Amino acid sequence: MTKFTSVEALHSHREALLATKKDENKKTVSVCAGTGCKAVGADLVVEAFKAEFAKNGLENAVHLKATGCLGLCEKGTLVMMPADQTVYHSITPKKVPTIVEQALVQDGRADDFLFTDPETGAKQPTMNDIPFYASQKRLLLDKNTLIDPICLDDYISVGGYKGLAKAIEIGPDKVIDEMKKATLRGRGGGGFPAGRKWETCRNAPSDKRYVICNADEGDPGAFMDASLLEGQPHSVIEGMIIGAYTIGSDEGYVYVRHEYPLAVERLTKALEQVRASGLLGENILGTGFNFDIKINKGGGAFVCGESTALMASIEGRVGEPRAKHIHTVVAGLNDKPTNLNNVETWATVPLIVERGADWFTQMGTKGSPGTKIFSLVGKVNNTGLVEAEMGATLRQIIFDMGGGIRGGRPFKAVQTGGPSGGCLPADKLDVPVDFDTLWNEGSMMGSGGMVAMDDQTCMVDVARYFLDFLKFESCGKCTTCREGIRRLHQLVSDVAEGRATEETLDLIETLAETVEKGSLCALGTSAVNPVLSTLKYFREEYLAHVRDKKCPAGVCKELITYHINENCTGCLICKRRCPEQCIAGENKKIHVIDTSKCTKCGICKDVCKFDAVEIY
Amino acid sequence: MTVKFTINGVPVEAEQGESVIEVARRYGFEIPSLCHHHAVTPYGACRVCLVEITKGGRKKMTTCCNYEVQEGIEVITDNEDIHRNRATVLELLLAEAPKADAIVKLAAEYGVTHSRYALPEGSEPTEERDGCILCGLCVRVCEEVVEVSALSFNARGDKRNVGGPYMDTPQNCIACGACAWACPTNCIGFEEKDGMRILKKWNRELPLEYTEAGQPLAPRFQLRHFIEKANLPKDFYKKGGPR
Numbered sequence: 001m002t003k004f005t006s007v008e009a010l011h012s013h014r015e016a017l018l019a020t021k022k023d024e025n026k027k028t029v030s031v032c033a034g035t036g037c038k039a040v041g042a043d044l045v046v047e048a049f050k051a052e053f054a055k056n057g058l059e060n061a062v063h064l065k066a067t068g069c070l071g072l073c074e075k076g077t078l079v080m081m082p083a084d085q086t087v088y089h090s091i092t093p094k095k096v097p098t099i100v101e102q103a104l105v106q107d108g109r110a111d112d113f114l115f116t117d118p119e120t121g122a123k124q125p126t127m128n129d130i131p132f133y134a135s136q137k138r139l140l141l142d143k144n145t146l147i148d149p150i151c152l153d154d155y156i157s158v159g160g161y162k163g164l165a166k167a168i169e170i171g172p173d174k175v176i177d178e179m180k181k182a183t184l185r186g187r188g189g190g191g192f193p194a195g196r197k198w199e200t201c202r203n204a205p206s207d208k209r210y211v212i213c214n215a216d217e218g219d220p221g222a223f224m225d226a227s228l229l230e231g232q233p234h235s236v237i238e239g240m241i242i243g244a245y246t247i248g249s250d251e252g253y254v255y256v257r258h259e260y261p262l263a264v265e266r267l268t269k270a271l272e273q274v275r276a277s278g279l280l281g282e283n284i285l286g287t288g289f290n291f292d293i294k295i296n297k298g299g300g301a302f303v304c305g306e307s308t309a310l311m312a313s314i315e316g317r318v319g320e321p322r323a324k325h326i327h328t329v330v331a332g333l334n335d336k337p338t339n340l341n342n343v344e345t346w347a348t349v350p351l352i353v354e355r356g357a358d359w360f361t362q363m364g365t366k367g368s369p370g371t372k373i374f375s376l377v378g379k380v381n382n383t384g385l386v387e388a389e390m391g392a393t394l395r396q397i398i399f400d401m402g403g404g405i406r407g408g409r410p411f412k413a414v415q416t417g418g419p420s421g422g423c424l425p426a427d428k429l430d431v432p433v434d435f436d437t438l439w440n441e442g443s444m445m446g447s448g449g450m451v452a453m454d455d456q457t458c459m460v461d462v463a464r465y466f467l468d469f470l471k472f473e474s475c476g477k478c479t480t481c482r483e484g485i486r487r488l489h490q491l492v493s494d495v496a497e498g499r500a501t502e503e504t505l506d507l508i509e510t511l512a513e514t515v516e517k518g519s520l521c522a523l524g525t526s527a528v529n530p531v532l533s534t535l536k537y538f539r540e541e542y543l544a545h546v547r548d549k550k551c552p553a554g555v556c557k558e559l560i561t562y563h564i565n566e567n568c569t570g571c572l573i574c575k576r577r578c579p580e581q582c583i584a585g586e587n588k589k590i591h592v593i594d595t596s597k598c599t600k601c602g603i604c605k606d607v608c609k610f611d612a613v614e615i616y
Numbered sequence: 617m618t619v620k621f622t623i624n625g626v627p628v629e630a631e632q633g634e635s636v637i638e639v640a641r642r643y644g645f646e647i648p649s650l651c652h653h654h655a656v657t658p659y660g661a662c663r664v665c666l667v668e669i670t671k672g673g674r675k676k677m678t679t680c681c682n683y684e685v686q687e688g689i690e691v692i693t694d695n696e697d698i699h700r701n702r703a704t705v706l707e708l709l710l711a712e713a714p715k716a717d718a719i720v721k722l723a724a725e726y727g728v729t730h731s732r733y734a735l736p737e738g739s740e741p742t743e744e745r746d747g748c749i750l751c752g753l754c755v756r757v758c759e760e761v762v763e764v765s766a767l768s769f770n771a772r773g774d775k776r777n778v779g780g781p782y783m784d785t786p787q788n789c790i791a792c793g794a795c796a797w798a799c800p801t802n803c804i805g806f807e808e809k810d811g812m813r814i815l816k817k818w819n820r821e822l823p824l825e826y827t828e829a830g831q832p833l834a835p836r837f838q839l840r841h842f843i844e845k846a847n848l849p850k851d852f853y854k855k856g857g858p859r
Binding site: 301318322323471475490 | 708
């Protein structure tokens with residue numbers, strides 16, 4: 001590996017790379033090797049391509065890349081041709097020979113595996129034609145489609161480490177100026193402007209400073225940071241080097257969950273590469289600046305995503321937050337000034353430094369410039385990872401990118417911001433998604449989790465689910481958080497199970513106030529969002545549980561009854577499948593459920609082909 | 617260095633590094649608290665000492681035991697908001713420790729005489745709900761004052777509890793009883809019976825040493841620890857102990 005001893009050496013290496021790589025993209029096949037696609041067999045697809053290339057004598061003519069996440073996990077394994085951005089979906093090893101034959105040997109397209117418009121049946125061959133991609137603004141995620149995550153040359157050839165070169169060229173003062181002007185707000189959920197954070201840290205008097213990358217992504221169903229670390233570890237590393245150079249730090253940590261083995265593996269390899277190339281370690285690019293990064297694997301406690309708990313964990317103590325009346329930028333890790341940003345924030349830094357604050361602030365809204373990656377999950381057609389310009393509406397994200405609600409069912413609510421975010425109803429669909437607006441609507445940006453829900457989702461049950469998660473994940477230090485969330489969960493369970501009165505709802509609100517105001521860290525203060533937002537926007541649904549002892553969405557088991565109606569053709573399937581054997585009936589006669597034995601498992605409803613099983 | 621700020625509008629002075637609660641109490645302002653003791657590091661667990669602090673124009677409700685004094689802050693120690701939130705915290709705690717005098721009394725001062733979160737009538741306290749409010753005073757006293765570190769918190773969230781490692785009997789506990797003395801809810805259970813010193817909550821029993829006059833003194837581990845820490849002659853307690 002080349003060791004760069006100066007900025008010039010890095011630039012000339014890039015130019016040499018571009019000269020040789022110029023034609024590479026024309027014959028490149030990118031296979032998504034993100035966690036989602038790997039789970040459905042991306043590795044086998046890569047092997048199949050290799051075998052097929054060998055069969056057709058294409059080994060040297062076509063370049064095969066296993067890339068980071070391409071975003072549309074729902075339709076994995078995804079295969080992309082970077083030359084014209086053709087995307088093939090749901091690729092299995094069996095389909096590979098056809099793609100090789102039609103797309104590479106014959107230089108056309110494998111039509112059968114292209115996306116199609118569900119209404120018109122028209123083919124949507126390229127990223128620009130596929131609404132999922134076309135409606136996004138893929139500032140960061142675009143790199144995932146272009147590079148092999150652990151190929152430093154790939155990253156350099158798409159402009160990697162240009163930001164670092166620029167930072168060295170203009171010096172720390174100007175970097176701070178640009179960062180402040182760009183008002184990049186912390187993507188981990190806090191939304192604090194990174195430039196101001198950097199400046200305070202830099203000005204805090206000390207002989208030692210740390211930079212930390214928070215990769216302790218713990219929201220259920222969120223994988224934004226995982227996909228960046230897996231798909232472009234160098235973006236994160238470059239951001240951290242720029243940060244360290246700017247604030248004067250020589251030691252950095254990436255605090256990453258041990259449940260992210262692929263991210264750890266790729267990050268480790270990428271760190272080895274940059275150390276060997278003189279971009280990390282001693283005398284970086286011949287400037288005399290020393291900085292190295294260590295990986296610290298977290299044990300998986302949700303609360304360790306909180307900055308002070310995270311730092312305690314790195315120090316080898318129990319991951320418990322402390323009061324931040326003195327900020328961590330002044331006294332953080334080992335009581336030294338510490339600048340912590342999350343994965344997405346660090347990955348955005350090189351782009352801002354390279355292209356300037358003016359370029360960055362053109363995107364997004366005034367208060368929240370740039371783009372944000374969301375993990376779009378729940379009852380949408382296109383579950384996956386999307387990157388939207390700040391200020392895009394919930395409707396654009398859920399319907400244009402997400403392809404609407406699965407099975408054409410009505411949209412009911414969207415939960416943004418992870419387990420401590422709020423649920424917003426249909427009449428908030430046109431709300432622009434940015435830090436301040438979501439906060440004002442009773443939800444939050446969080447780190448970018450987005451769960452879409454349809455009419456078969458009970459909002460009381462949703463609140464109960466998140467409270468259950470949080471009562472387990474609270475560190476347990478504060479009475480308000482430990483006991484408060486536990487009691488909130490108990491009260492919401494009372495509602496869901498038909499024991500509550502209207503006074504229960506008042507008590508929930510009283511208790512929620514204290515949990516919010518009285519807890520030490522953001523886990524406690526925001527834990528009430530799911531219950532307060534559902535109470536605010538779906539009070540009628542709570543009242544139905546309380547007054548009528550009914551669950552309108554048909555979810556809360558204690559309040560529903562299964563019943564077979566006259567649609568029943570007497571096919572016996574439900575009778576055979578019922579685990580409690582509580583369905584009576586004969587062939588071609590309407591079956592009957594013995595409700596005294598029924599455990600409401602729902603299997604009869606799932607297996608019925610005639611819509612004969614009702615819930616009420 | 618002296619720090620100047622106000623409490624309920626009254627100008628006060630403090631040394632840098634002091635906590636707001638200590639300064640407030642010195643000036644005669646009453647702030648309730650259950651997990652604070654001046655001999656150990658503030659922890660901020662019980663959340664009863666909630667106050668309102670305005671700093672740089674921003675008002676925030678916060679605990680004041682772990683809030684270091686800062687120049688120019690404005691502290692309000694009681695108002696309707698504070699009162700209501702303290703009452704809720706106490707109602708939560710009363711459900712955990714319905715028989716602890718300190719909690720019952722303090723809760724009553726805030727108008728809380730029964731907890732709406734309490735267990736149904738007749739349920740006995742179980743092992744995990746023995747009146748402990750997880751304030752951590754025992755842990756901090758054992759670590760910082762006695763310097764033994766026999767205790768720690770275990771697990772997290774609603775499963776959190778306090779005891780020896782893995783909730784087993786702490787084998788390095790000297791049964792000095794400082795934890796029981798510090799405990800605001802008297803849930804540890806300190807006893808001397810049949811020649812044994814017993815700390816019920818930790819399941820720790822150690823035989824007592826006796827003075828020459830036949831009076832029970834303390835467990836041998838405790839005496840040895842004191843001799844070590846205070847640099848006393850090895851036979852200090854054998855000569856009849858302290859008089």
